[in-house]
Amino acid sequence: MRISFDEMYNEFLRIFLKTGFSQERAELSAKLFTETSLDGVQSHSVLRIDFFLDYIAKGFVKIDAEPSLIESTGPFERWDGNLGPGNLNAKFATDRACDIADKQGMACVAMRNTNHWMRGGTYGWQAADRGCIAVIFTNTIPNMPPWGSLSRRVGNNPLVIAVPRNDGHVVLDMAMSQFSYGKFQSHALNDEKLPFPGGYDSEGELTDDAAEIMKSGLPLPMGYWKGSGLAIMINLMTAILSQGNADHDLLKARDEHGPSQVFMAFSLKRLGGEDFARSIADEIIDFIHSGEPAREGGSVCYPGERTIATRMDNLKNGIPVNNNVWDKIKGM
Amino acid sequence: MRISFDEMYNEFLRIFLKTGFSQERAELSAKLFTETSLDGVQSHSVLRIDFFLDYIAKGFVKIDAEPSLIESTGPFERWDGNLGPGNLNAKFATDRACDIADKQGMACVAMRNTNHWMRGGTYGWQAADRGCIAVIFTNTIPNMPPWGSLSRRVGNNPLVIAVPRNDGHVVLDMAMSQFSYGKFQSHALNDEKLPFPGGYDSEGELTDDAAEIMKSGLPLPMGYWKGSGLAIMINLMTAILSQGNADHDLLKARDEHGPSQVFMAFSLKRLGGEDFARSIADEIIDFIHSGEPAREGGSVCYPGERTIATRMDNLKNGIPVNNNVWDKIKGM
Numbered sequence: 001m002r003i004s005f006d007e008m009y010n011e012f013l014r015i016f017l018k019t020g021f022s023q024e025r026a027e028l029s030a031k032l033f034t035e036t037s038l039d040g041v042q043s044h045s046v047l048r049i050d051f052f053l054d055y056i057a058k059g060f061v062k063i064d065a066e067p068s069l070i071e072s073t074g075p076f077e078r079w080d081g082n083l084g085p086g087n088l089n090a091k092f093a094t095d096r097a098c099d100i101a102d103k104q105g106m107a108c109v110a111m112r113n114t115n116h117w118m119r120g121g122t123y124g125w126q127a128a129d130r131g132c133i134a135v136i137f138t139n140t141i142p143n144m145p146p147w148g149s150l151s152r153r154v155g156n157n158p159l160v161i162a163v164p165r166n167d168g169h170v171v172l173d174m175a176m177s178q179f180s181y182g183k184f185q186s187h188a189l190n191d192e193k194l195p196f197p198g199g200y201d202s203e204g205e206l207t208d209d210a211a212e213i214m215k216s217g218l219p220l221p222m223g224y225w226k227g228s229g230l231a232i233m234i235n236l237m238t239a240i241l242s243q244g245n246a247d248h249d250l251l252k253a254r255d256e257h258g259p260s261q262v263f264m265a266f267s268l269k270r271l272g273g274e275d276f277a278r279s280i281a282d283e284i285i286d287f288i289h290s291g292e293p294a295r296e297g298g299s300v301c302y303p304g305e306r307t308i309a310t311r312m313d314n315l316k317n318g319i320p321v322n323n324n325v326w327d328k329i330k331g332m
Numbered sequence: 333m334r335i336s337f338d339e340m341y342n343e344f345l346r347i348f349l350k351t352g353f354s355q356e357r358a359e360l361s362a363k364l365f366t367e368t369s370l371d372g373v374q375s376h377s378v379l380r381i382d383f384f385l386d387y388i389a390k391g392f393v394k395i396d397a398e399p400s401l402i403e404s405t406g407p408f409e410r411w412d413g414n415l416g417p418g419n420l421n422a423k424f425a426t427d428r429a430c431d432i433a434d435k436q437g438m439a440c441v442a443m444r445n446t447n448h449w450m451r452g453g454t455y456g457w458q459a460a461d462r463g464c465i466a467v468i469f470t471n472t473i474p475n476m477p478p479w480g481s482l483s484r485r486v487g488n489n490p491l492v493i494a495v496p497r498n499d500g501h502v503v504l505d506m507a508m509s510q511f512s513y514g515k516f517q518s519h520a521l522n523d524e525k526l527p528f529p530g531g532y533d534s535e536g537e538l539t540d541d542a543a544e545i546m547k548s549g550l551p552l553p554m555g556y557w558k559g560s561g562l563a564i565m566i567n568l569m570t571a572i573l574s575q576g577n578a579d580h581d582l583l584k585a586r587d588e589h590g591p592s593q594v595f596m597a598f599s600l601k602r603l604g605g606e607d608f609a610r611s612i613a614d615e616i617i618d619f620i621h622s623g624e625p626a627r628e629g630g631s632v633c634y635p636g637e638r639t640i641a642t643r644m645d646n647l648k649n650g651i652p653v654n655n656n657v658w659d660k661i662k663g664m
Contacts, residue, residue, distance in 0.1 A: 074406070074437065075439075076437035104405055105405030149620075149625060163572065172562065172564075178555060204626060223510060223558065226554040230493070230504065232634055233635065236465075237495065239616065240613065243608065248619040268572070280572050283580070284567055284571065288478055292482050293480060293481060294480050294481055300478055300480045
């Protein structure tokens with residue numbers, strides 16, 4: 001079935017109000033969750049809401065908590081997320097970074113003791129809408145073996161980079177594992193092989209069998225040693241800049257909470273003009289589009305290009321949701 | 333044969349003085365080239381010197397040119413590299429970013445019209461030696477097909493991230509292609525398969541045959557769509573922040589010159605204390621080391637760990653250089 005943006009928004013709003021969110025925060029949460037679905041990322045919206053409510057019930061996510069400033073050097077600020085909802089905290093941190101960048105050219109907000117930000121790309125789109133380049137990353141519980149190891153010793157530590165553009169922002173939103181857990185689930189469910197090796201089997205051999213990878217719990221870093229290295233660097237930077245939890249600190253509780261995140265922004269209007277920057281971006285994207293597709297009838301996309309197509313389609317035709325999932329949400 | 337650091341340094345110094353570098357700049361160039369060899373990256377030192385001298389002879393690299401400031405917002409500075417030697421420019425930009433970061437907490441120096449920086453890792457080690465976290469990247473000529481394309485429409489745009497640590501800095505230095513051109517050369521020469529697919533053959537199929545990839549000129553982005561996306565973002569950021577050349581602009585001349593680079597630094601002592609930061613880094617590295625190696629007798633390394641081992645060995649036993657290569661250098 002396909003649900004209109006407004007219907008989904010109202011359902012989320014009802015749930016958040018019932019959970020005890022203030023009107024303003026319930027509205028913002030509902031907006032963020034609905035926009036995530038609108039962009040086709042159900043894994044961090046309709047399929048994540050029960051998990052989110054469970055964390056609230058357990059006290060890991062504190063719905064009224066707001067971030068507090070610990071230290072500022074001017075362009076850099078360190079904040080404590082006080083275990084507030086990760087998406088509200090991340091939205092705040094992104095706005096804060098853009099505010100500073102509009103004055104100083106660039107900014108970095110490091111936030112500790114926050115929570116899972118749901119879809120990371122959200123904050124990239126947000127910064128780009130404000131005319132800022134954004135570089136944003138988070139650590140996570142160690143859920144991936146570093147290259148050369150069969151022990152989970154690093155998080156898949158997602159990275160978001162966004163660049164504003166008139167005909168659709170360029171937004172990269174990627175974890176450091178080659179495939180997401182959701183990809184493993186859908187491929188295992190449909191008994192399909194992954195297109196490329198995505199992790200290890202229980203013998204420690206690389207495999208494209210999603211069910212085997214779910215069993216071993218050992219996903220492959222993207223680009224083997226390269227994604228592994230980048231995940232390690234993101235962990236170091238988030239923990240050091242925020243003076244907060246590193247990946248392994250998140251193992252201390254049974255459920256992941258209190259990760260560290262970094263939000264950097266560069267304000268185009270403060271750094272030499274938005275129009276000029278946007279024309280450079282257009283030229284780069286045009287050049288990429290001018291290449292020969294690898295498959296006949298295929299197309300070469302920039303990061304975020306498909307998201308815009310999905311968003312437009314879902315705005316017009318409604319957001320696709322599994323019937324059972326939607327019934328469950330309506331019953332919450 | 334193995335050459336001592338001093339012997340190699342003196343040889344490079346002689347060459348640079350003969351080429352017309354001032355005493356000070358010849359000494360610095362010789363130091364950077366020798367340290368690169370010391371760390372085992374011959375591809376950007378003894379194997380690159382003839383290429384570097386050729387670019388000087390052609391006028392693409394101007395040995396006396398120094399960077400000039402275009403614009404400053406405080407933490408952000410835009411510089412023109414004036415086509416000076418890429419390594420001297422990059423060293424300058426890194427120092428400048430660290431200087432600003434020591435005052436403001438963080439900084440970004442964007443530099444346009446510079447030149448190939450030789451080994452990118454150099455500037456990561458340099459910033460870490462100064463107690464700064466560094467995030468540094470460059471664009472390059474389009475030498476890689478973005479994911480979904482068989483046309484070279486993006487550079488392999490290297491990324492360097494460094495974090496200071498007492499027992500050896502953590503330094504990631506990686507291009508966005510899965511393998512380097514040097515790797516293709518050595519595997520093709522020895523008729524060895526790559527350990528994983530590394531590019532396309534002339535039919536547009538993924539292959540682990542290095543000779544085929546060199547023929548097609550189509551290396552694979554690391555992590556397929558992920559490295560492709562990151563390469564596109566690095567291109568956008570370098571060109572926009574420096575208001576300089578994008579990947580495709582570098583095609584205008586027959587030889588690549590005038591790339592755009594970004595140097596970011598975070599000063600640990602300005603951001604809450606070096607000791608604390610270094611203890612977080614130690615904990616993270618200890619946790620990674622505590623994992624089970626994938627192969628018996630193997631070890632799990634953090635980015636830069638092997639570099640330190642190589643450096644120590646080469647300092648003690650001399651830097652390994654191919655006899656013919658060394659003879660050629662002595663004849664320059």
